[in-house]
Amino acid sequence: xxxxxxxxxxxxxxxxxxxxxxxxxxxxxxxxxxxxxxxxxxxxxxxxxxxxxxxxxxxxxxxxxxxxxxxxxxxxxxxxxxxxxxxxxxxxxxxxxxxxxxxxxxxxxxxxxxxxxxxxxxxxxxxxxxxxxxxxxxxxxxxxxxxxxxxxxxxxxxxxxxxxxxxxxxxxxxxxxxxxxxxxxxxxxxxxxxxxxxxxxxxxxxxxxxxxxxxxxxxxxxxxxxxxxxxxxxxxxxxxxxxxxxxxxxxxxxxxxxxxxxxxxxxxxxxxxxxxxxxxxxxxxxxxxxxxxxxxxxxxxxxxxxxxxxxxxxxxxxxxxxxxxxxxxxxxxxxxxxxxxxxxxxxxxxxxxxxxxxxxxxxxxxxxxxxxxxxxxxxxxxxxxxxxxxxxxxxxxxxxxxxxxxxxxxxxxxxxxxxxxxxxxxxxxxxxxxxxxxxxxxxxxxxxxxxxxxxxxxxxxxxxxxxxxxxxxxxxxxxxxxxxxxxxxxxxxxxxxxxxxxxx
Amino acid sequence: xxxxxxxxxxxxxxxxxxxxxxxxxxxxxxxxxxxxxxxxxxxxxxxxxxxxxxxxxxxxxxxxxxxxxxxxxxxxxxxxxxxxxxxxxxxxxxxxxxxxxxxxxxxxxxxxxxxxxxxxxxxxxxxxxxxxxxxxxxxxxxxxxxxxxxxxxxxxxxxxxxxxxxxx
Numbered sequence: 193x194x195x196x197x198x199x200x201x202x203x204x205x206x207x208x209x210x211x212x213x214x215x216x217x218x219x220x221x222x223x224x225x226x227x228x229x230x231x232x233x234x235x236x237x238x239x240x241x242x243x244x245x246x247x248x249x250x251x252x253x254x255x256x257x258x259x260x261x262x263x264x265x266x267x268x269x270x271x272x273x274x275x276x277x278x279x280x281x282x283x284x285x286x287x288x289x290x291x292x293x294x295x296x297x298x299x300x301x302x303x304x305x306x307x308x309x310x311x312x313x314x315x316x317x318x319x320x321x322x323x324x325x326x327x328x329x330x331x332x333x334x335x336x337x338x339x340x341x342x343x344x345x346x347x348x349x350x351x352x353x354x355x356x357x358x359x360x361x362x363x364x365x366x367x368x369x370x371x372x373x374x375x376x377x378x379x380x381x382x383x384x385x386x387x388x389x390x391x392x393x394x395x396x397x398x399x400x401x402x403x404x405x406x407x408x409x410x411x412x413x414x415x416x417x418x419x420x421x422x423x424x425x426x427x428x429x430x431x432x433x434x435x436x437x438x439x440x441x442x443x444x445x446x447x448x449x450x451x452x453x454x455x456x457x458x459x460x461x462x463x464x465x466x467x468x469x470x471x472x473x474x475x476x477x478x479x480x481x482x483x484x485x486x487x488x489x490x491x492x493x494x495x496x497x498x499x500x501x502x503x504x505x506x507x508x509x510x511x512x513x514x515x516x517x518x519x520x521x522x523x524x525x526x527x528x529x530x531x532x533x534x535x536x537x538x539x540x541x542x543x544x545x546x547x548x549x550x551x552x553x554x555x556x557x558x559x560x561x562x563x564x565x566x567x568x569x570x571x572x573x574x575x576x577x578x579x580x581x582x583x584x585x586x587x588x589x590x591x592x593x594x595x596x597x598x599x600x601x602x603x604x605x606x607x608x609x610x611x612x613x614x615x616x617x618x619x620x621x622x623x624x625x626x627x628x629x630x631x632x633x634x635x636x637x638x639x640x641x642x643x644x645x646x647x648x649x650x651x652x653x654x655x656x657x658x659x660x661x662x663x664x665x666x667x668x669x670x671x672x673x674x675x676x677x678x679x680x681x682x683x684x685x686x687x688x689x690x691x692x693x694x695x696x
Numbered sequence: 697x698x699x700x701x702x703x704x705x706x707x708x709x710x711x712x713x714x715x716x717x718x719x720x721x722x723x724x725x726x727x728x729x730x731x732x733x734x735x736x737x738x739x740x741x742x743x744x745x746x747x748x749x750x751x752x753x754x755x756x757x758x759x760x761x762x763x764x765x766x767x768x769x770x771x772x773x774x775x776x777x778x779x780x781x782x783x784x785x786x787x788x789x790x791x792x793x794x795x796x797x798x799x800x801x802x803x804x805x806x807x808x809x810x811x812x813x814x815x816x817x818x819x820x821x822x823x824x825x826x827x828x829x830x831x832x833x834x835x836x837x838x839x840x841x842x843x844x845x846x847x848x849x850x851x852x853x854x855x856x857x858x859x860x861x862x863x864x
Contacts, residue, residue: 244849360768364722364761370754371729378736378747385747386732409795416791417784583823587815588837590795595807595841599851604803611799615792622779623711623718641750649744 223263373637409614
């Protein structure tokens, strides 16, 4: 414990080096821009900017990239509140009350509440990471293949049970991701599979290409379809409003705490920030005394989803650094970065790459403080970006996507694949297929498969190995609960309503 | 209800049709996966499960879920919901077609020249900017990317005849 505090202080000294501080500010600003622009989100923003970090030290690189992520988390709120356009999926719930507030001329209040609650959510999650991550990592060092597979199992089951998309669509897109991830060289037998003799498929599908295509190109196509014009509310924000709102916020501490907990829980299980924000909003609406005002410009309706989204977005990094299982597509991209910089993600990071891990954790603290200051002071500037016509922004984003896709392997075929993924992403999005599980499946496919096959190898093909000890059984059981969560939930409400009725 | 939706929405392909198309396409992709897995062996080999074991079951899961999704769509009545209006689809194609040309041109022209052409076409065609503005943005953005990637961050990008001529 004390050793961890020492490590953290050392991390701060790494982060506070001038070069890293500059990278942090650059990262946050790029991140907010990425979050504000349609077609560029946290995941593909980080993916596109990943090549910029190839020549940096891993610690500087992760500081910049994670700051892009924090920036993107902040940026999503700006567009939701001012333009009623969620810049990111996790800020959809923020539009419900944020935009009505802006319409009533309370944009400043809504923005301050959103940024501050984002900050609170993120801070809560970072403190949680600081305390829990080292423990999880040292615990996970004892994991064998069945335990590792059960963690993946839990991760993917949570997607099915907790996402708002139809479960069979989630399963379809997730499993297709696994299948795409399996293309190419089989790591265990060294055999080529599913390549059908096509030379370009030997290396398989890189998930970074999928991220840039699905989230970047797909998003641009959706934006084009919806039309090019953005009509937004003015971003008036000044110190007076900020302090006024800050005075009001402590009143909602209970709401914040609850949203933080929801966010952390959902962030660690890879359901991610988007369902966390919806869940937090829904619960706040049910519990709050002014629940019926939700949707008409209630400040609680901004605090709840923003706190939860940031807590989730931040805590998504906990399983990434301690277990090597990313909790969100963006965390997955960061994990991809780790591999490119030559680091092996997983519990060993804490023992072998102390500088890196604690630098990252310290940069989470610093990045969110710097981020809060930057967004509070520069909102009008960022809002102005959305007023640049889309016919200028769109080709520039397309160019950036193409560069990002090319630099992954210095291969022009990847750029073609990016476009294919983009068109596929457009259709999938329109038909309500979730994209995040697909991306995570492509990333984790090889590892999940390896763990699965190694477990089966040890048990001579018996699936009983996943129920062979207390730990693995518990995780598998949690996975099943997550998988069937909607059924359990409706069963529970049915039971309760059945009991309540005779009493009345 | 249906009538009003149809009148207000204009004409276009039905959502139901596209939904069916996506489910079928994913299912077919998975069938290819199953075929490929069987070819490398899905059983139990000397080193445990063989290479096709995992992709086989995964693809099978895709086929099953696609079948469920497809049945659901086919059982539901056509509510007349549109996938998008033709005008919207034209907008989408206005991005897809130039991007496809752009992607195809990169290996031959290099990324900088193609990017300049893409930006100029886009601004001129969809944005109705005058030539001066379009060309200015189209030239400045690739130059900035060049400085950022090749000079500052030392990441090489694909180059074409123009860059060769300039000596890069």
